[in-house]
Amino acid sequence: MEDRNRKFYGKIIFKGKIKVNTGLHIGSQRDVSEIGGIDNPVVKDPITQLPYIPGSSLKGKLRSLLEIAENTKKPKEEQGIGDEKFFNRKIIRGSKEPIWIHVCENYKDAKECPVCRLFGSGGNSNFPARVVVRDAHLTDYWKEKWETGEELTEIKHENTLDRITSAASPRKIERIPPGVEFNFEIIYTIEDENDWKEDVKNLLSTMKMLEDSYLGGCGSRGYGKVEFIFEECKFRSLNYYFGKDYEKPIEIKENVENTINEFYNIFNKELEEIIKSISQNNGGDNGYKNNKT
Numbered sequence: 301m302e303d304r305n306r307k308f309y310g311k312i313i314f315k316g317k318i319k320v321n322t323g324l325h326i327g328s329q330r331d332v333s334e335i336g337g338i339d340n341p342v343v344k345d346p347i348t349q350l351p352y353i354p355g356s357s358l359k360g361k362l363r364s365l366l367e368i369a370e371n372t373k374k375p376k377e378e379q380g381i382g383d384e385k386f387f388n389r390k391i392i393r394g395s396k397e398p399i400w401i402h403v404c405e406n407y408k409d410a411k412e413c414p415v416c417r418l419f420g421s422g423g424n425s426n427f428p429a430r431v432v433v434r435d436a437h438l439t440d441y442w443k444e445k446w447e448t449g450e451e452l453t454e455i456k457h458e459n460t461l462d463r464i465t466s467a468a469s470p471r472k473i474e475r476i477p478p479g480v481e482f483n484f485e486i487i488y489t490i491e492d493e494n495d496w497k498e499d500v501k502n503l504l505s506t507m508k509m510l511e512d513s514y515l516g517g518c519g520s521r522g523y524g525k526v527e528f529i530f531e532e533c534k535f536r537s538l539n540y541y542f543g544k545d546y547e548k549p550i551e552i553k554e555n556v557e558n559t560i561n562e563f564y565n566i567f568n569k570e571l572e573e574i575i576k577s578i579s580q581n582n583g584g585d586n587g588y589k590n591n592k593t
């Protein structure tokens with residue numbers, strides 16, 4: 301039998317900004333391009349028409365970076381693609397080459413797997429993700445700029461040369477110019493009193509890896525360099541959700557690197573004690589320090 305004894309100790313909520321440092325292109329799904337239109341428009345909110353970063357794109361990129369990192373740590377015979385290998389699931393989209401991703405097939409494996417535990421797995425039995433990545437919308441400053449008529453996307457003309465015929469195929473790619481900022485929110489749910497630290501550290505490490513990689517398309521051509529700026533972090537315990545406790549602000553560093561470097565000072569003993577105390581009391585508030593008077 302699978303151990304489905306799910307628990308809930310609280311949530312750690314990260315908020316801040318994603319700053320675009322080089323043109324960002326996250327494409328919207330459009331199959332047919334209009335004549336003279338943009339071949340590759342960026343994804344926009346259907347109501348406001350403002351560009352945004354879909355949570356699924358951000359989460360997908362973070363997941364793929366952690367998958368590669370974990371694959372690297374595996375023994376040689378388990379690395380790579382194939383049914384018995386780390387990248388074990390083939391995804392075929394349209395006429396493109398198949399993409400191999402990693403998915404744990406059962407709940408027990410997923411619980412032991414740093415990737416599936418954090419980002420979830422849709423294997424034979426579902427393991428729900430412990431991390432939630434919200435859509436990232438423009439900050440008020442940039443929304444205001446848009447409302448006063450400033451263009452928040454630019455059209456880049458690119459010329460791809462066919463390597464065999466040398467025929468040029470000019471195309472227009474829409475992108476978000478450098479400087480634009482989006483608000484992000486990433487929420488981690490603490491379901492296990494022991495492995496939350498490793499999960500949070502993995503989450504922060506993938507954010508750091510993303511800063512040295514790229515978000516969206518055309519990354520090898522310079523697009524998609526982004527930077528995370530933390531503005532707020534808080535812990536909401538199980539008791540908080542039942543009106544018996546206040547949320548606890550966590551003093552986080554502004555950038556991801558300093559946050560990782562000072563991980564144990566930031567996600568300190570105090571937090572560990574609270575989580576342990578919830579665990580010992582089976583979620584009740586006996587002996588659990590109650591801040592609300």
Ligand SMILES: [Zn+2]
Pocket residue numbers: 402403404409410413414415416417421
């Ligand atoms: Zn897995």
